[in-house]
Amino acid sequence: MNQSPQETSLSNSLANALTRRSLFSRSAAGLGAAALASLESRAGAATAANASASNTGPSIAGSSNTSGAGLPGLPHHPPQARRAIYLFMSGAPSQMDMWDHKPAMADWFDKDLPDSIRQGQRLTTMTSGQARFPIAPSIYKFAPHGENGTMVSELLPHMARQVDDIALVKSMHTEAINHDPAITYICTGNQLPGKASLGSWLSYGLGTENENLPAFLVMTASWTGRKEAQALYNRLWGSGFLPSKYQGVALRSSGDPVLYLSNPDGLDATVRRKMLNSLAKLNRVTAQSVGDPETNDRIAQYEMAFRMQTSVPNLADISDEPQYILDMYGPDVTTPGTFANCCLMARRMAERGVRFTQIFHRGWDQHGNLPKDLPNQCRDVDQPSSALLDDLRQRGMLDDTLVVWGGEFGRTIYCQGKLTNTTYGRDHHPKCFTVWLAGAGVRGGVVHGETDEFSYNITKDPVHIRDLNATILHTMGIDSDRFTYPFKGLDQRLTGVEGGRVVKELLS
Template structure:
């Protein structure tokens, strides 16, 4: 439909009488009453239309937060827990023996291994050692992470119902396996608002990977606002060209012209809002203004040339490569330093179905030093006390081999029933391990943690009762953690 005709057709008979009748008179009366009460005109404006507000809901946080910002490091594809953080030495005696049916218990399998005649156990070929005062077991593939175990609260027993990548990563990011829900970062932005007027409250980066030629796709719905107003969606930083699309002015347009253009557009958007009260109009106004301010703040953020050499060395040589996990981790610290509420880094390529020995070491090398550097960097700046860092994937891997088995190499299928996630920083205990899996790293035998519990814990650390953070949509009070009874993992909370 022609946009002009569509706009005209919206002005129905009921809409016309509503505007000239009681609704308009009521609005005028409200403004008059506020003025007489000494409340400024800006105070009567809807949120996002002025007054310098950073947003957020009244009454939030619900209680004193332990962290005011969070950085989520998502290893997309499913890191192999028994090769990294869930040490199972007894499996050496089970090499090439079939996984007992008493352990599998008829659990759902993917089509990639459900047709196998055998399920031969593949013990990890990597050495483990205990580290730190906590004595936490860590694989030789993560030597730098091993140095920060006394800062970490490791949950070994996270589980999910999803068994394939797309629904699993959608589930852990948005609280539902089906697309269309609001992401964790959007919920935090909606509930707590922004702390920096010149940068988005929620920033996303997709790091490149070096060890694989292919990887699972990522979709912007993973950082979408879903049913929340679109101004709460994550803003993706790019590694090439403008860090944010269309950040630079077109040729022949300088800053003053851009400002006058935005002012004219905002006047039209205000008129639109006065006519229809569509909250998406507010979102457009806020996004235009944010984009204008980001023209100055984002280039300065992305320029790491003034970082000291010892800091660049801490993150490793990959920090000089745009788009690397190391560069993203450094940018995450710079974003946290500028009080961006939530930063999420996706690192793809952790889906090792047939070349564990070839791919897994490279994946670990991509992220290990930079992860250690991020936690160390935050700590030495005094920022770890009020910054939460989370590391994990969307599910784990099977102890049995997918396809042919050899001692030199093996593959592993998806396994949703247990996988590790660790927390560090504000609000969590240091050097603790929560939960236990069986000797096959196949079932949880103590303290299961559902991914809803995981998200409830993140919200709790940020001062939010997950049961009270809701949004009315299609007649339902939607929330990130679903309708089941979920609880923060109090055993890891400081």
């Protein structure tokens, strides 16, 4: 390409500024226009997707996905799920108050947890100094539901109807005992920050089905339980070592759904279009001069942001939803930012081809007054979670949409602090907790894994969080062992160097 003297001078300046540009572009944390990545043309994406689906060879580790169709060689096998929705209960739901029924504990009220059960296992600093570890039996009634008589707490009357269509895993476990490393671990495959999130891996490997929306969208729902909640950091949906265009895009409940989506005052769409055209020309000069692949990504990201000015407001406008659908999700559904509203939005995203949607619901960290806060949390999520499954099912979408519900670890059977007949709190417990899966490829009515009578140790069929992630990838047509990206001399994987086992007992 022949350059004018002005362009040559600009190229030299850009080349000299490469280090500074790289620093700023790689360290930027904004999730506005600079993170709104996806693809270039729906026709090109469809053609590439068909070619990729017919290719049964291994994925090309570290190869560049420049269209919306995903990597060559993916999927590794026929996928059962085209998309996934992850309902993440941040703070750790109490498994023995919701899903893991332990009736024998009624006779253990205020008795100490036996040393033979605890086995010297690690405790947090919040309870390690306690003189006693008094047993706090659940105060909630359980009843059998479904064909197999699955025991479910009275706190979850709507999800109790779904037990024949979900796979309940009672034997999840993790090594992390504090919130930030635990949630980082389950979202990115490592307790230390800096790795790519599950949604970013899926976006990178499989691409998107909608040229006007990102492949990976994130929502943080409001909550009505304990108001002090663990912080959520955007690295939980970040792309880590993957190109920045694969990080999740966070939707907000007030103002612009995405930061900086609206044009500034005095700038209309025509002027914005001309500005982007000029900016693209400058970025192409930069790309040819310094060879930074993030520059081409930046061009595509600005174009995506331009298209999202129309697509995102249409997505967020639920006025076209019939009343019976709104009634399914409950009275909070019309309030932006509620869990009910987020679940309805997740269905709308799935309809529009969003590959991975993650909803974070905070406030599950009940160290103190659990009997007050836990029912509020369950009211937030029970009806909307069930409605999401019903909504997807009646639209014929549940067959190819995977839905996952769970948190980062569980809670202890013993009380933190003072125990009374009506008030108790529970500490962190990584040794066992409960998640459920539903939809594409999942065997309904399954209860997998068992815990001891104290819901403290796993006694049958343990499932590590790496196994959960490997199973999620498997339903999407991905072999987690073969899905890698070279970084710092290591073929990085979501399931780490240890790898993960696909829990085939959960799958049809």
